[in-house]
Amino acid sequence: MMPVYRNSRATGSKPPRPGKATGPVETVKAETEESSQAKRSPSSPQGGPKKRSAFGDITNAHKNPAVLPGKKKDGGKAAPKKTQKSTVAHGVAKSNEVNLKKSLKKPTVEEVTAVTKPEPVQNCVSVEEKAPLEPVQPVPEISNIDKESLNDPFAGAEYAMEIFTYMREREAKFLIPSYMEKQLDISKAMRAVLVDWMVEVQENFELNHETLYLAVKLVDHYLAIASCMREKLQLIGSTAILISSKFEERCPPCVDDFLYICDDAYKREELIATEIDILRTLKFDINIPISYRFLRRYAKCARASMETLTLARFICELTLQEYDYIQECASKLAASCLLLALKMKRLGGWTPTLVHYSGYEVTELHSLVKRLNFLLTYWPDKNLKAVRSKYSHKVFFEVAKIVPLDMLKLDEELKRDCDRRGPSPGSIVS
Structure with a gap:
């Protein structure tokens, strides 16, 4: 069903009165109202902008038609002496017409030569002779890489710059000192073997690479504070993977999985106790860049x-x-x-x-x-x-x-x- 516009009349509802305009007038009225509603801005308190002509006839000659003195207007008496303004307006319009004809007149060769011929300049030194301009080096452009991901709600492009700026600031808090001299029972080679095993665990469990990197960071930060015996080094590595999996993964492996990859060398109570020890040592601040x-x-x-x-x-x-x-x-x-x-x-x-x-x-x-x-x-x-x-x-x-x-x-x-x-x-x- 088509909507009925306001102020519109149904066809044939009432016979037209004699002497009045029929349907076309009401149609024009309805179209005028609809167009005014479409053009009117609801946010403007004064409605839509008013129309105005830009640079029409600058004079007001078209508004005041010239009437010569002594002649009758519409068969009546002669116009009074107040028609002086109309006479002036007529003269202005005539002057504008003469100026227009002069501007349209084709200039002669002498006039063009007189205008375009430069005057001789004496004792004048150009700017190039005083100070030659140096070539301007183009500034390299920097592409906005986050603009391409604005339509992706999972990318977080609006906050990407702030996030990585914050991570750069946190790096100063997580600087690792040289700690191997304080460790009496482990060495650099043992640490390398542990990390090599952690890489295999990440690959076998199909964990994210962020989980592996964070687990290695947790091991280093813990060993920089606490002493470790070599028989507990693998327990610390597997517990670090467990903590980072809870931080990074959607579905982290369970405790039994880590006990299995350690070949049941440790008990469940030892793994949970080591997890508590690492978190307390690091003060639960594990969001390490x-x-x-x-x-x-x-x-x-x-x-x-x-x-x-x-x-x-x-x-x-x-x-x-x-x-x-x-x-x-x-x-x-x-x-x-x-x-x-x-x-x-x-x-x-x-x-x-x-x-x-x-x-x-x-x-x-x-x-x-x-x-x-x-x-x-x-x-x-x-x-x-x-x-x-x-x-x-x-x-x-x-x-x-x-x-x-x-x-x-x-x-x-x-x-x-x-x-x-x-x-x-x-x-x-x-």
Whole structure:
């Protein structure tokens, strides 16, 4: 059923009165009211904007028709002497018409030459002769990587910049000191074997990589405070995975699963007691910044492919076993791993977008990138195979089989990048 507009009449409801306009008048009235409602803004207290003509006839000649004195108007008497204004208006209109004809008149050659001919200038020095202009260097553009994910409600693009800024600030709180000198019963090699086993647990349980990175951080922070005996080291590692699984996973493994992977070397009461001990020692503050989160963020800034990101993940995961990298900031380590992966894949260097979002210049990553390439080139311990065998699989694009860069060539490329470092980045392109 079609809606009936207000003030509209049904057809044939009432015969038209003689002398009155029929249907078309009411139709025009209804259309006028509907159009006025459509154009009127409900938010404006004064209704819709009023129409006005822009730059019509500047004079008022069309409003005051000229009436010559002495002549009658509409068959009546002559117009009074007040028609002086109309006479003036008529004169103005006539003057405008003459000026218009003059403007439309085609100028002569002499007039054009007289206008366009420049006058001689004496004792004048150009600006270029006084101070030559320097070439303006273009400001590198920074792409807004979060704008592309604004329509994804699970991405949290509105808060991404604040989240990673907050994580960078928290890094200063979770710096790990060199603690192995205080440990009397364990060594760096034992820690490397433990992390190698934790990598296998993460792969067998199909846990997130964030769970593995956080578990290794929990082990290091706990060992930096408490002393540990070698027979309890595996218990601390499995308990750290249990805690990080509860923090990162949707469905974390149960306690029995961790007792099983330890070959029933520990009891349930020991695992629960160790969990309480680790949480109390760390004061329940386990939201530790990890390099894997920064790595995914920087890879998005570089628009890196999944293969390039996997190569950077492989390099970053190798550092988990090495005690010498525990004191590196997570954000700086992630930036260095991605830069080395970009160099290995011949994909360029550190762009202004990466400088903006990471906060690191290429000069700050120079030494760490060379250390990472040395770690790839020379395998410190041939017995630790979990990470390399994991990333030699086709699922991970076999990135562990990629030949590392030559140390001298890498050093030359990094020096060239430092020399080509441009001006400070500009504003983000929206």
